[in-house]
Amino acid sequence: MPRQSCQLRATLSPSAAERQALGRLRIGGGRRLHGIVHVAGAKNAALPIMAAAILADEPIRLDRVPCLADVETLASVLRRLGIDVHRSDDGSLSVETIDRRAFHTGYAHVRRMRASFCVLGPLLARRRRAVVSLPGGCRIGPRPVDLHLRGLAALGADLRIERGNVVAHASRLRGARIDLAGPSGTTVTGTTNVMSAAVLASGVTTITSAAVEPEIVDLGRFLNRMGARIEGLGTSTLRIHGVEQLGGADYRVIPDRIEAATLLLAGAITQGRVTVAGVEPDHLASVLDQLDAAGFQLDVESDRITLASCGPARPRDIVARPYPGMPTDLQAQWTALLALAPGTSRVVDTVFPQRFQHLAELQRLGADVRLEGANAAIRGVGELAGAPVRATDLRAGAALVLAGLAAKGETVVSGLNHLDRGYEDLDGKLARLGAEIRREEVHDMIDHRACCIPLVGPVNRNSASRAGC
Ligand code: UD1
Numbered sequence: 001m002p003r004q005s006c007q008l009r010a011t012l013s014p015s016a017a018e019r020q021a022l023g024r025l026r027i028g029g030g031r032r033l034h035g036i037v038h039v040a041g042a043k044n045a046a047l048p049i050m051a052a053a054i055l056a057d058e059p060i061r062l063d064r065v066p067c068l069a070d071v072e073t074l075a076s077v078l079r080r081l082g083i084d085v086h087r088s089d090d091g092s093l094s095v096e097t098i099d100r101r102a103f104h105t106g107y108a109h110v111r112r113m114r115a116s117f118c119v120l121g122p123l124l125a126r127r128r129r130a131v132v133s134l135p136g137g138c139r140i141g142p143r144p145v146d147l148h149l150r151g152l153a154a155l156g157a158d159l160r161i162e163r164g165n166v167v168a169h170a171s172r173l174r175g176a177r178i179d180l181a182g183p184s185g186t187t188v189t190g191t192t193n194v195m196s197a198a199v200l201a202s203g204v205t206t207i208t209s210a211a212v213e214p215e216i217v218d219l220g221r222f223l224n225r226m227g228a229r230i231e232g233l234g235t236s237t238l239r240i241h242g243v244e245q246l247g248g249a250d251y252r253v254i255p256d257r258i259e260a261a262t263l264l265l266a267g268a269i270t271q272g273r274v275t276v277a278g279v280e281p282d283h284l285a286s287v288l289d290q291l292d293a294a295g296f297q298l299d300v301e302s303d304r305i306t307l308a309s310c311g312p313a314r315p316r317d318i319v320a321r322p323y324p325g326m327p328t329d330l331q332a333q334w335t336a337l338l339a340l341a342p343g344t345s346r347v348v349d350t351v352f353p354q355r356f357q358h359l360a361e362l363q364r365l366g367a368d369v370r371l372e373g374a375n376a377a378i379r380g381v382g383e384l385a386g387a388p389v390r391a392t393d394l395r396a397g398a399a400l401v402l403a404g405l406a407a408k409g410e411t412v413v414s415g416l417n418h419l420d421r422g423y424e425d426l427d428g429k430l431a432r433l434g435a436e437i438r439r440e441e442v443h444d445m446i447d448h449r450a451c452c453i454p455l456v457g458p459v460n461r462n463s464a465s466r467a468g469c
Pocket of ligand 1: 190322
């Protein structure tokens with residue numbers, strides 16, 4: 001059972017969230033990983049699919065929705081919008097609209113998770129009104145939403161920004177031609193917002209420069225299962241014939257290609273042999289090409305991939321690009337692997353050019369990595385040395401865990417709230433592959449005399465005073 005709460009009952013209370021932020025992973029590095037792990041459903045497909053359930057007039061049942069903090073956050077957003085979300089005993093997620101009157105999403109949730117913004121298109125299309133907080137920037141650089149708004153405006157929505165909220169209204173959306181190209185290419189969640197709105201617009205919508213990520217295709221298939229008419233999924237031109245209403249659906253979310261790749265990279269960085277099962281190998285083509293070029297043996301079957309190592313990675317140049325290129329959500333993990341590749345490597349991120357917060361933390365582990373212009377320049381070292389490090393965002397956290405698995409001695413990764421947003425039971429899966437990895441919650445840390453950590457809530461305060469801090 002994953003360590004994250006999978007109850008989907010209530011939003012994390014602030015003190016629970018803070019406790020999670022204070023949690024940390026203690027990793028004894030140097031063990032080769034060996035064995036098989038099963039990959040969870042894709043976070044970035046599950047979130048827009050859950051949001052699109054706002055469009056349905058009948059109950060939705062979703063399989064393979066991962067147990068993640070982000071899924072819980074979105075479930076809380078949906079509940080506030082009058083939608084019942086609960087996890088059944090068989091692990092599936094049921095989503096059903098009970099009351100259609102609400103249309104306001106507060107800042108608290110959008111601040112916690114940008115993907116909450118995915119409710120904008122569905123709310124506008126089904127309830128004709130939406131007030132959704134602007135997500136603002138984040139640690140991986142500027143995250144504008146101008147393309148989302150431009151697309152929805154082209155569909156006839158009246159949009160304005162008021163006190164940090166997008167206030168949107170449309171008596172009926174109308175099909176239009178919309179181009180979603182921005183200065184950095186297309187937008188993934190922008191495509192989900194505009195596509196989800198266009199399915200209930202009158203007439204035909206053509207979206208050009210649409211994102212082609214597997215998660216977009218998955219959302220489109222889900223919408224079509226509910227009765228939408230979307231053509232061109234998986235290409236950059238989508239043609240959407242608007243329909244009057246959408247019904248219910250049973251749907252299984254695709255496997256998480258980022259989690260699968262992260263686990264393969266964990267096998268690679270420890271020079272082990274790891275099989276990821278329940279995956280869609282086609283979604284991982286760019287990753288497999290690079291792992292192959294880096295010297296790892298790969299055995300690819302229909303739904304599983306085995307990576308075997310014969311030494312450290314060979315140096316590589318990695319360029320993160322939109323699909324089918326190397327995902328930006330893997331560049332930090334690649335940086336960790338290449339930090340141990342003898343020779344010189346380079347990592348560039350064309351999607352989020354400022355996404356290099358992990359470099360400073362990797363340096364703390366002894367990596368020779370630095371920013372040169374917009375590139376990470378990496379000179380492989382023979383060994384990393386364990387140290388305390390802090391995850392600054394989700395994928396940076398994954399990179400630090402990978403580095404910790406390979407480092408000599410003990411690495412303590414804090415900032416687990418980031419990791420738990422996007423990886424289902426990462427520590428449990430790594431432990432089952434033979435890693436020495438242990439999660440410390442706040443109460444463990446107090447037991448371990450970590451007295452200088454900020455204290456949260458009355459329970460901890462009492463424990464702390466008992467511990468004489
Ligand atoms: C999604 C993923 C995230 C991934 C990213 C890129 C989800 C929930 N998140 O994020 O994990 O890292 O795709 O694959 O699916 N941009 C604009 N204007 C906009 C929107 C985006 O200029 O209106 C720019 C961004 O600054 C960025 C680029 O477009 O440089 C891509 O961003 P986008 O695809 O929108 O990322 P997200 O959808 O937020």
